[in-house]
Structure formats: structure tokens, C-alpha cells
Amino acid sequence: MNVTITPKKLAGAITPPPSKSQAHRLIIAAALSDGFCHLSNVSLSEDIQATLRCMRTLDADASADGTVIRGADLVDGHEDPAPTVMDCGESGSTLRFLIPVALALKGKGSFTGHGRLMERPQEPYFELFREKGIAWSLEESVLTVEGRLTPGIYAIRGDVSSQFITGLLYALPLLDGDSEIHLTTELESRGYVDMTLDALERFGVEVEYDGARTFRVKGNQIYRHQDLTIEGDWSNAAFWFAAAGMGCELDIQGLNPLSCQGDMRIAAHYAALCGEELVREAGETPAAREGRRTVELDMSQCPDLVPPVAALAALTPGCDTHLVNAARLRIKESDRLATVTDVLNALGAQVEEYPDSLIIHGRASLAGGVTVSGHNDHRIAMMAAIAAIRCEAPVTITGAECVKKSYPNFWEEYARLGGAIRREEEAV
Ligand SMILES: O=C(O)C1=C[C@@H](OP(=O)(O)O)[C@@H](O)[C@H](O)C1
Ligand SMILES: C=C(OP(=O)(O)O)C(=O)O
Secondary structure (H helix, E strand, C coil): CEEEEECCCCEEEECCCECHHHHHHHHHHHHCECCEEEEECCCCCHHHHHHHHHHHHCCCEECCCCCEEECCCHHHHHHCCCCCCEECCCCHHHHHHHHHHHHHHHCEEEEECCCCHHHCCCHHHHHHHHHHCCEEEEECCEEEEECCCCCCEEEECCCCCHHHHHHHHHHHHHCCCCEEEEECCCCCCHHHHHHHHHHHHHCCCCEEECCCCEEEECCCCCECCCCEECCECHHHHHHHHHHHHCCCEEEECCCCCCCCCHHHHHHHHHHHHHCCCCCCCCCCCCCCCCCCEEEEEECCCCHHHHHHHHHHHHCCCCEEEEEECCHHHHHCCCCHHHHHHHHHHHHCCEEEEECCEEEEECCCCEEECCEEECCCCHHHHHHHHHHHHHEEECEEEECHHHHHHCCCCHHHHHHHCCCEEEEECCCC
8 A cells, every 4th residue: 555645734532552571571471371361452463463363373363453362271282283383474573482381381482474574584493402402494484393392591692582581481481491592792672571571470470580691480480360461562653743843733542651662762752852851732842953963862762762763863953863772673574774864865864774783964955856656564664654744755665554553543643633644556
């Protein structure tokens, strides 16, 4: 689908979707639990459908809308026959969370995916598998793992993806002895590990974390069934904050100000760029500043904020923004350092791309008047839509349906806030 946007400010109240990261975690914990769990505020984004589908393959019962999940049979399923191939869609979280879970439950598992998923790195797991005698093969986009996860020491890098740590944290409590995870590097994307620890705690699973490089996990733990509500998503809310920073009068609702989502950092990044707190009177726009200034933002703990923050930075006049420690952006749904640069520069921005950073020279408006690709990456398509608000001529985004990965009704919400969009199916 192509979406053509005629530049126009947005206005109104907006409730961002439920947190995709928290939904993955609560669904998996529910599916591992000892009873029925009722989850509220589930959004069936493509990634969440992938996790529900895979948990059904691992024998959990999940209602079609994902709100009722029964995990009772799972913990006894060790001797079941090999599960069929689990289709993780394009969801890195689903794949990396479930590899150790399948090994703990079944002693084996086969996974596949689409888009860029099966090319995204799994090396930290493969290194562990070599050490632990777990067999694996990756052929024609199907990853097969086989072997018994045993209690013990798991030494793993913390700077490739936090999703490996989350996967181990879900699986190790199911083993019949105690384990430890030792990080061999600094932990990046720490907020996501905090979300994992929070989800485990809600299901009665205890993990001792020293706050640095060691996690102690007791074996023989039981996930106790719970009824829980998924909170609003700070990562996708960040696109609306970027729009607000560009002068749109938005009332962003339904977010937990005490959330453990790392992407709450959007509040600090917004303040750094716009020189004001997030909450301001409707109608006020960011103050114009004299001369140029430089802002450096460390993105190592909040990589998903790079696309919305880059859009805001490109449209913050007089400001040169350095987004640093962002190398892992290259291993997401697209190479996001390249695609952020490509799309914003096509719109008329001044973005410089470096191996692990971006420098963005902000200006008051962008020329627009071009067609840009969404690069099959939800956060890149949404970034283009937000930057288009302050373009001088219409912008067409191709492959715009990719927002379904995390935000299925993004375009409907954009239009409801007054965005002038025209949708067209692409010619086949
Ligand atoms: O655990 C999670 O829910 C996620 C972790 C992050 O990945 P990395 O840890 O690979 O940075 C983030 O980019 C992803 O969108 C969701
Ligand atoms: C990178 C993302 O998700 P995942 O790693 O789960 O595919 C994302 O949502 O931006």
C-alpha cells in the first residue's frame, strides 16, 4: 500500500497502542503458567500474533484475541514429539525469546521467519550451544535446535541484543537446578531486561540481579497464573511526541509514568531537543532559539527511539543532534542507520551516517515532494509520516502497511488526528 500525505499539522487526543514488548512477555509467561490467565488490552499486531501462534505450537491454549491463555499442560510437556516449525513472522523478540523456552520445554524446536528476521544475528546463542552441546542448523530460513538445556553457568554477551538475555531468563527457571547468567560485556537495551524481570516477578518467578553482569536463577520454579493489563507503549508513543515537538497540539494519553519501559526516555530526549518539558499548554510551540546548539543523545539503552527522535531532530531548527552508540540499529527490521538517513535525506533533511551514530542538522521545514520507501520497517514508515507533517510538498510512502508489525491502526489514527492521507494499493 502507498500512502500519500499532504503536509498538515495534527491535533487531538491520542492513546498509543499497548506495549508490544510487555505483551510478548506477559503472553509467554501466561503460556508457561499453571492455569488460566486473562490479559486485557491486547493488540493483535503482527508480532504479537506471531508470539501467540508460536505459543500455541508449544501447546498453550490462546483465544483468537489473545486475551485468555491457558498454560497448564506446558510444564509437563518435556517428552512431546518435535513441534512443527514455529513461524515467528518478522519478530526478533518472538524468535529469540522462544529458542531457549522450546529447548527447556521440549528439548528441541524449529523456527522460521520472514523479511530480514532469519538474517538477524543469533551468534550469542550459537556460542552457548557449542559450549553446552546443543545441536543447531540454519538451512533455507529454518533454524532447528536440539538438545537439553541444563542448569549451570550461561556466559553471554550483553551488547548484541538484550533479547538473548530475556530468552534465557524465561527458560532457566523451568530447569531442574539453579543457573547463573554472566554477561561478558556491558548490558545494552537494559530497559528491556528490566521489563523481563518485572514480568517474571508478576508471575511469581524470582531472579536475583546484581544490577551489573550477573543474574541468579533458581530452578524448579512455577509461573503462577495471573490476570493482567498490558500498559501503553512508550516506544510507539514516541512518534506522537515527535509530532508534538514539531508543533502539533496532541494530548497523549494512557501511558504509565512509572513504567519500567526504557523508552520512557523519550521524555528526556524531547526535553533536550525542544528545551521544554513534555507537558505543555496546547497551542504553545517550541521556542525558536538564537544560533546553533549541539545535543548529544546516547541511544544504547533505547534503540527503538532513534527513528522518532531522528525525525524530531531533523525538524528542530538551529540544533545539531548527535545520536550516538547506535550500532545495533543496523540489525533491526532494516539497517536503521542507513534507512533513517536515506528517508530523511530524501525528504530534504541533512543527516550524516557514521558506523554507530547519526548527526542530524535540524531545520525549520523539509522540501518533501518525493516518494520514499518504508523499507519494510514499521518504525521507518512511521518516522516518514511524522516528518511529512513539516514538509513543504506531499510525500508518498511505499509499503506503508508495514506499520502492522507493531501499530496496526497507525494510519487510521493519523487520519483521525486530521492528517491528510490518501491510500492506494500498489500495482502488482
Ligand atoms: O525485548 C524487547 O522487547 C526488545 C528489545 C530491543 O532489542 P535489542 O535488545 O536487540 O536492542 C528492541 O529493539 C526491540 O524492539 C524489543
Ligand atoms: C526491533 C523491533 O522488534 P523485534 O526485534 O522484536 O523484531 C522493533 O519493534 O523495532
